[in-house]
Amino acid sequence: MIEVYETQRAMRSMRRAAMQRGVVAILDVGSSKIACLVLRFDGSDVLGDGTAAMAGQAGFRVIGAATTRSRGVRFGEVETMAETERAIRTAVQAAQKMAGIRVDHVIACFSGGDPRSYGLVGEVDVAGSVVSEDDVSRVLSACDVPEIGQGRDVLHAQPVNFALDHRSGLSDPRGQMGSKLATDMHMLTADSACVQNLVHCVRRCDLELAGICSSAYASGHAALVEDEQELGAACIDMGGGATGVSIFIKKHMIYADSVRLGGDHVTGDISMGLQVPMSTAERIKTFYGGVVATGMDDREMIDIGGDTGDWEHDRRAVSRTELIGIMRPRVEEILEEVRVKLDAAGFEHLPSQQIVLTGGASQIPGLDGLASRILGQQVRLGRPMRVQGLPQAATGPGFASAVGLSLFAAHPQDEWWDFELPVDRYPARSLKRVVKWFKDNW
């Protein structure tokens, strides 16, 4: 765990350096597109008209935005390094050009890597009568780490809850009287190879990685409004190759998972079902797609075309009902899988069961009706929050994780590595230990 701590701390200091320079890039590496936003931090948490910081949207401004088709990514994981690198280069260069400034630090997010959530519990006796920062560090270190398996990396480790003696639900126990401090921590791990591949791609573009994040977490930040995050809600980020699920309560993510199914599978079904190329299938899906067929749709014929030279083949047409008949089972399957994940997480026990659908694939007409049948009554379609300077083209639900990542960049949540390591966990003969001893004794 020490290595995780060190690498994450290194990324944090990188992020701080980027904030000091005032420019940082956001990179959303998705299966269908790679989006890059360039943020400028002007240091003011107040908007021009005297409005105070609004849920973290103030304090930065998007000065460059670019997207490009993602080529080497499947299921949210890097599949072809060179292609991914080229795509990242394209996106970063275009965003830099729009911003007119060079960026060196990048915060990236990805949806693959089979994320797994763990709930950790730690408990220590408070050293003095009052909880100090050192006690918080100790209790975080005292969490018993479960077996996360070989070749997995910790992406997030956030203290969700603190309990002091019999009182639970504390967000900041420092300075309170008590004798026994306990904490609940949420840890998210991902496949280490996926993370390393992404890191390598970013490095090859001469960029420094200032943070890495799960896109389920980022889109939850962007798509859930404040009271949903507080009362409990699930964010379903339906991407191209993977669908992310994240559950929030009390403004903390308590669970995240992903389903390796997404909009690309729907396109694939259309392509196979109608015998058309993927690009035509994608076009037909976005223009005529849907999940609820009506009588009207029987009469709406869609030319699906082709350029074989065979007149009969090239003049084919299908009714929209047929198209919906192809799409619906796949969408249902995705939602069923999500349902399974939510059930596994115990979502039904949450006080509020709001479900927010976001991501590019959530734009299928009629999806909210279908989702409310499968997932529960409280379903809405979510778009990312508005942030300053975001171009109109980048305000759709497909940019939820990019926008969420910029909010995260501006106001990161406390993670385990944001706290000082307790003294006894330092490596032996550490200089810090000496300094600490001097501080404590003089």
Add this chain to the structure above:
Amino acid sequence: MRKVRAGQKTAKADPAPSRWAYRFERLMLTPVFRKVLRVGLPFVATLLLGLAFFSDEQRRDAVVLGLADLRAEFEQRPEFMVKLMAIDGAGGEVAEDVREIVPLDFPLSSFDLDLERIRADVTGLEAVKAASVQVHSGGILQIDIVERQPVAVWRHYEGVELVDGEGVAFKALESRKARPDLPLLAGEGATDALPEALSLIGAAQPVAARLRGLARIGERRWDVVLTRGQKIMLPEERPVQALERVLALDAARDLLARDVAVVDMRLAGRPTLRISEEAVKQRRKARAIEVGTEQE
């Protein structure tokens, strides 16, 4: 249908910048690099070119010469040429002196004229009270001179000079007779008390016909010298009043017409007369005659 067909051609890879193009663009977006490119590079290039050009002695000289030529050509333009000098307010003699002291070869560029120096030179002449020097349009160097006006003739042991109202001796005379219209002052320091002398001359109007001049005695008081060697010695303090007393006495008793050598007014409380030797003898003789007749 056409559109769809066009969209189907996907075998070609999407465009992406090459690594070097990407790096180059990032470099060009670096603010410091851009500044260096925009300011530093032209500066250094110009500097190097300039240094390379001027490192050759011959070219350096050529440039300096060219600049000098250009300057001369500009200065020699007809608009800036001064063709003649006009002197106003000076008599022939002074004008002659001025022409002598300002030796200029016309025509001449006005850039070569140091007007302030010419003015200083002209003002340095003693006969000139004030002067202004201007270059007028049409190429005329105009020198306006205010001459000193003589108010008295001053005789001292080096000669005879004219004195103006400020007490400045400015012109030597051959003799006093050259300016008989002006009063004569004599003695060292006479010009220092010139206003007093002028008021004395004014007060001596009743005897103007007999007035020879004023003499400064010991650089502190005046003697009024009249014809026949008569002298009125005046005190340091209030000499005009003392002179008026004497003139009043003259008007009443015809004092100065008599054979008096000196009227000594130096002590205001005790005016003294000195009569001439001849008069003393005459007086004794007269008295002896008187005494003799009484004795007989």
